[in-house]
Every structure is written in C-alpha cells, then in structure tokens.
Amino acid sequence: MNWIDISRPLAPGAPTWPGDTPFHYEVSWPKSESGSVNVGKLTMSLHTGTHVDAPYHFDDDGNKILDLPIEIYIGPAIVLDVSGKQSVGAADLDGIDLTGVERLLLRTGSWPDPGRFPSDICYLRSDLAPFLAEQGIRLIGVDVPSVDPLDSKELPAHHSLHACHIHILEGLLLDHVEPGQYELIALPLPLVQADGSPVRAVLRRLAQGNE
C-alpha cells in the first residue's frame, strides 16, 4: 500500500536530450483492423524520463542492461535533500549517517520545469563515488537527466561511480517526496543489448524509529 510514484510520465513532448529521439506511441494495429485488439508501438530514447544507465552507455566494454543485477533496484533507500547546491561531493554529505544504506536518492530540485529539458543541473563531483562506496552504497539516484554536467563529454561522475560499482538511476521525480527512509522498486526492462532502460520507479515509506 501507499506506493509513491517517482517516475516521469512518458508522453508525446516528454523532454529528451537535445537532438535525441522523440517519444512516440501509436496504435499500429487498431482493433478495427485486427478484429480483436489494439496493438501499440513505441519509439523513444532509452535516456528519456526515469531510467537506468548501463555501463555500456559510457564504456564500450561495459555491461548491458540485462547483465545488471536486479537486486540493486529493489530494497531500502534513503531520500536526501540537497537542493540549492550547484554540485554534490563527499564534503556535502559529511556528517550524514549512511550506515547500512545501499541506495541513495538525491533530491536536487534542479529540474524546475518537468515539461522542458533543464539547462543547468546539480551534478555529482567525482570524489563522491569513492566516499559512497566506502559507506556501502550500491545505487545512486538523481532527479535530473544526468549525474554529470549536461555539457560534459568526459562524464567523470558516470565513470567514477562505475569504477566504484555504484549503479546509476536518473530522471527521478522527487519534488513530492519527503526526505527519509523508503523501500524502492525501479526495475529496468529485460533489454538484452541495451545501454539504458526506462523504469517505473516507486517508493514506500519505511517505519521510522520515532514514528
């Protein structure tokens, strides 16, 4: 019960990376023709909306989506508010107790208009990954299209997270979520060769010690 949807809706006009494939859905075989059912077809970039990156997205030798362990995308997660920061590094999380936390979702608040691709986002500095890995984090989620600056070609955050075995979830919608402890489900599709996958990401509040 009480699952909170933290996925961005996929509809015509959904914001994409500049120049990327627009989202398109159509009923390609209508009931009037098939005689029994409407059958839909979908065209989209795998990096539109709420999605996971496979390492292959930024490393030709990296794992593809179906190679990723599904247990990463199901389980307890912390939502942390970091809004107002231009970037997040180890120093920004100093003093925050992440003991036993494997999944960390950052609410940056830096995608103010969900109808348009953002122009400037809060990104992760490359000293964050080793810091998080040391604390036992295995998944990082952000409410923006990338963990790196939008114009980055080197993608230092993607590469450092990958080097530290931390999986990447992007494009979450966290505006309506209070910081705290949750159970997360955000499963990628079983796309065998893919560099990314849309996910339906949901949270359910876990009981707090003092509630």
Ligand SMILES: N[C@@H](CC(=O)c1ccccc1NC=O)C(=O)O
């Ligand atoms: N690296 C970005 C995605 C990215 O750069 C991108 C995604 C879709 C289409 C084009 C992209 N970059 C082009 O330079 C990310 O996954 O965070």
Ligand SMILES: [Zn+2]
């Ligand atoms: Zn992506």
Ligand SMILES: [Zn+2]
């Ligand atoms: Zn990415």
